[in-house]
Amino acid sequence: MKNDNKGYMQQLLQEIQAETMEVSLMEVCGTHTMAIARSGIRGLVPSNLKLLSGPGCPVCVTAQGDIDAVIELVRDSGITLLTFGDMMRVPGTESSLQEERSKGADIRVVYSPLDALAAAKSLPDREVVFLGIGFETTAPAVGITVEEAMENGIHNFSLFSLHKLVPPALELIFSDPDINVDGLICPGHVAAVTGVEPYRLLAEKYSKPCVVTGFEAVDILEGVVMLLRQLHQDKATVEIQYRRVVKKEGNLVAQATLEKVFQATEARWRGLGSIPGTGLELRRAYEKMDARKKFGVREIEDVPIKGCACGEVLTGKITPHDCALFGKGCTPLRPIGPCMVSQEGACAAYYRYTPLRD
Amino acid sequence: MCLGVPGKVVQIMEHGSARVDVDGNQTDISIKLTPEVELGQFVLIHAGFAMEIIDQQVAEETMYLLKELLQYEE
Ligand code: SF4
Numbered sequence: 001m002k003n004d005n006k007g008y009m010q011q012l013l014q015e016i017q018a019e020t021m022e023v024s025l026m027e028v029c030g031t032h033t034m035a036i037a038r039s040g041i042r043g044l045v046p047s048n049l050k051l052l053s054g055p056g057c058p059v060c061v062t063a064q065g066d067i068d069a070v071i072e073l074v075r076d077s078g079i080t081l082l083t084f085g086d087m088m089r090v091p092g093t094e095s096s097l098q099e100e101r102s103k104g105a106d107i108r109v110v111y112s113p114l115d116a117l118a119a120a121k122s123l124p125d126r127e128v129v130f131l132g133i134g135f136e137t138t139a140p141a142v143g144i145t146v147e148e149a150m151e152n153g154i155h156n157f158s159l160f161s162l163h164k165l166v167p168p169a170l171e172l173i174f175s176d177p178d179i180n181v182d183g184l185i186c187p188g189h190v191a192a193v194t195g196v197e198p199y200r201l202l203a204e205k206y207s208k209p210c211v212v213t214g215f216e217a218v219d220i221l222e223g224v225v226m227l228l229r230q231l232h233q234d235k236a237t238v239e240i241q242y243r244r245v246v247k248k249e250g251n252l253v254a255q256a257t258l259e260k261v262f263q264a265t266e267a268r269w270r271g272l273g274s275i276p277g278t279g280l281e282l283r284r285a286y287e288k289m290d291a292r293k294k295f296g297v298r299e300i301e302d303v304p305i306k307g308c309a310c311g312e313v314l315t316g317k318i319t320p321h322d323c324a325l326f327g328k329g330c331t332p333l334r335p336i337g338p339c340m341v342s343q344e345g346a347c348a349a350y351y352r353y354t355p356l357r358d
Numbered sequence: 359m360c361l362g363v364p365g366k367v368v369q370i371m372e373h374g375s376a377r378v379d380v381d382g383n384q385t386d387i388s389i390k391l392t393p394e395v396e397l398g399q400f401v402l403i404h405a406g407f408a409m410e411i412i413d414q415q416v417a418e419e420t421m422y423l424l425k426e427l428l429q430y431e432e
Pocket of ligand 1: 307308309310313320323324325326327330331335336337338339340341347
C-alpha cells in the first residue's frame, strides 16, 4: 500500500464499513480475484457486503470436454501444440497436457501467439497448433497472429480457439435467479479493449450498476464505493473508475481485428454450460487455420470432476472455503479442479491469501 | 493472464514491432494493436502485444502491483 493513498483509502473504507444494506458485488477478472484476496479487503468489509468472484479466469471457465478434446488431439504424433503455461496442469478427465508431454506428446509453452507462428515456420514438416485461450485482452493478439500466418502462407499453423467473450456471458449471470448479484466490478483490461458500451447495455438491460475498476487496493475500494452509491441512488449505469487506462471507446484497432478475424459462436463454460454467442471462432476466410475443422476434432461431453465445486465457485454460488476438498484433497501443488491450478483461480487465490479459519 | 506487463518503448522497429524495456530487461513485442505508439511511451503488454498506451505513473503502479501479486508464487 502506498502511503500517499492511505488517508483516501481510510475514507473509502469508512464509507464501505457504514453500509447496512445486504449487497453482493461480483468481480469477473482473474487479476481482481488475486488483488482482492491479496489486499485483505474481504476481511475489512461488513458481513452484509459480499465480494464474489465470477467467471473471470479463462483457464478455470474452460469446459472439461474442451480440455479432453485438446488432449485427444495431441495424442496424434504429427502435432505440435503450443499454449500458455497455465493450461499445462489443468486436469482433463483422465490426463493433463503436462502428463501427455511426459508421455511423449510435443507440447510447448509459449508466452505469445507469435512464438507459435515462429515455431510453425521453423518446423515446416509438423502441424503446429496454437491453443488460444483468454478473453478480449488476448484474442486480438491471436487474431493478428492468424492474419500474419495467412499473409505469409504458413499453412502448417492453425488455431484451436477456446477464446471467450466476457460481456455476453455476464447476461447469464444477471439472469440466473440462483445467482444473486447486485452490481458488477468490471474488468479493467477487458474494458480497455471493448470500451464501456457492452457494459452500459448490460447495466441498463438488467438494472445493475457496473463500474470498470482498476487493480490497486485503492481502485477496488473506490470501485466498491461507486457501486454502493449507485445502488443507494437507484441508478444502474456504467462508470469508469480506472480512467488512467480505460478509454470510453476502448481500443478500436483491437476491436476491428476481432471483428475481422473472428465470429461469435456458442461456447461451453465450466459452471455455466453452453452459451450462444460467447465463444470466438475463425471466420470463413480463415477457416483453413481452424484446428477443430482441420483435424476433425470431435465434441466431447463434459464429465464433471468428482467432488470439485468449481462450477459453483465460478458463478459465485459458493466460496472456495465451502468446497469440502479445499485445502484438504485440493491444494495448488495437487490441484483437483482448474480453479486451484491457475494462480488467477478463486480457489488458488483463497488458498494463498485467505486460508481456512478453524 | 489479464494483467498486462508495463514496458517502455526504446526502439520502434520494422514490421510493426518494437523493443521495450520491462523492468530492466529488453524484449521485442508487436505494436500492431497500438500503431500510434511513439518512442519513449509506456505500453501495457499482453501475450507479446502492446494493448494500450499508458502513462509512466500507471506503468510504475502496475509493475509494483505485479511484483506484489507474484511474490507469493511458489
Ligand atoms: S477447492 Fe479444488 S476441488 Fe474444490 S472447487 Fe476449488 S478447485 Fe475444485
